[in-house]
Amino acid sequence: xxxxxxxxxxxxxxxxxxxxxxxxxxxxxxxxxxxxxxxxxxxxxxxxxxxxxxxxxxxxxxxxxxxxxxxxxxxxxxxxxxxxxxxxxxxxxxxxxxxxxxxxxxxxxxxxxxxxxxxxxxxxxxxxxxxxxxxxxxxxxxxxxxxxxxxxxxxxxxxxxxxxxxxxxxxxxxxxxxxxxxxxxxxxxxxxxxxxxxxxxxxxxxxxxxxxxxxxxxxxxxxxxxxxxxxxxxxxxxxxxxxxxxxxxxxxxxxxxxxxxxxxxxxxxxxxxxxxxxxxxxxxxxxxxxxxxxxxxxxxxxxxxxxxxxxxxxxxxxxxxxxxxxxxxxxxxxxxxxxxxxxxxxxxxxxxxxxxxxxxxxxxxxxxxxxxxxxxxxxxxxxxx
Numbered sequence: 001x002x003x004x005x006x007x008x009x010x011x012x013x014x015x016x017x018x019x020x021x022x023x024x025x026x027x028x029x030x031x032x033x034x035x036x037x038x039x040x041x042x043x044x045x046x047x048x049x050x051x052x053x054x055x056x057x058x059x060x061x062x063x064x065x066x067x068x069x070x071x072x073x074x075x076x077x078x079x080x081x082x083x084x085x086x087x088x089x090x091x092x093x094x095x096x097x098x099x100x101x102x103x104x105x106x107x108x109x110x111x112x113x114x115x116x117x118x119x120x121x122x123x124x125x126x127x128x129x130x131x132x133x134x135x136x137x138x139x140x141x142x143x144x145x146x147x148x149x150x151x152x153x154x155x156x157x158x159x160x161x162x163x164x165x166x167x168x169x170x171x172x173x174x175x176x177x178x179x180x181x182x183x184x185x186x187x188x189x190x191x192x193x194x195x196x197x198x199x200x201x202x203x204x205x206x207x208x209x210x211x212x213x214x215x216x217x218x219x220x221x222x223x224x225x226x227x228x229x230x231x232x233x234x235x236x237x238x239x240x241x242x243x244x245x246x247x248x249x250x251x252x253x254x255x256x257x258x259x260x261x262x263x264x265x266x267x268x269x270x271x272x273x274x275x276x277x278x279x280x281x282x283x284x285x286x287x288x289x290x291x292x293x294x295x296x297x298x299x300x301x302x303x304x305x306x307x308x309x310x311x312x313x314x315x316x317x318x319x320x321x322x323x324x325x326x327x328x329x330x331x332x333x334x335x336x337x338x339x340x341x342x343x344x345x346x347x348x349x350x351x352x353x354x355x356x357x358x359x360x361x362x363x364x365x366x367x368x369x370x371x372x373x374x375x376x377x378x379x380x381x382x383x384x385x
Contacts, residue, residue, distance in 0.1 A: 048358025073123015
């Protein structure tokens, strides 16, 4: 795992006290000029319970879906009451520089005794699944996108993606709402009838999909590590169109010749909520009755109440026009040319914390809401909470 370079952290820590509460002039936006090549390059969105990470793919968009309550284990006393006896030996090995032996001893005796899903002790946080959007374009054998741009606004908690194919500009907008507790994906084309797509969902294990009442469902039940069944989960996707038609297959929604498509993604688990399926339906039914713009403004309003509590200004720089990955590389060579990048990193850390926790629910684990880790184009920011 790559960790944020030491001089970046030093710049943030040394300059922060004098900078707090000043007017924040810089644009707090991560931006890239290509789709994510790996999961770590996707853009994290979340509202404390739900999360999603779109990759901005041209022919297939992959969006990782998360629910912070989805866990593979079960309630149990997994304490190993004999583990403490091995602590002195582990300490001796570490002091002697025999780290591998210390690690082996910890793996053998200094662990919990619970059972989770499969071979994982006690259980672990699980991703909910993946949403796939497969796009079809005119002259499909010549898909050569131009003017590609992918962004994440930390000030609004909204991601976007835009590009041109065959003179048509395609735009996507994503947010996981701090308002009505579901995720939104809005797709538009600059020319009428140019959106053609097929929507599916999947999960590596313990999952099934079907269409029902015009919606696509992903659902299942995890193992618990004991004789009892584990947690149940479900995600529903509903589409609203301008122009075009929508049909359903057994495991997919198919949209043809649309100009705008809004996808509503609602999800939940039975963690302290036996009627979670009913709640999902209620959330979806309510959301589709409201204008998209109103939903977006409610999200921004609720999110900024938290994010705008801290502002930082370290002065201007000359690298703001670069994509985030190129900007980061340039910073290592000439940190003085980009006073705004330490601010971006600091605010990105705040953004991740705000988006992965919610009052009254679960605290973020080491990975936040997004299951593994969140990376800013090759540089990991670890949020310890």
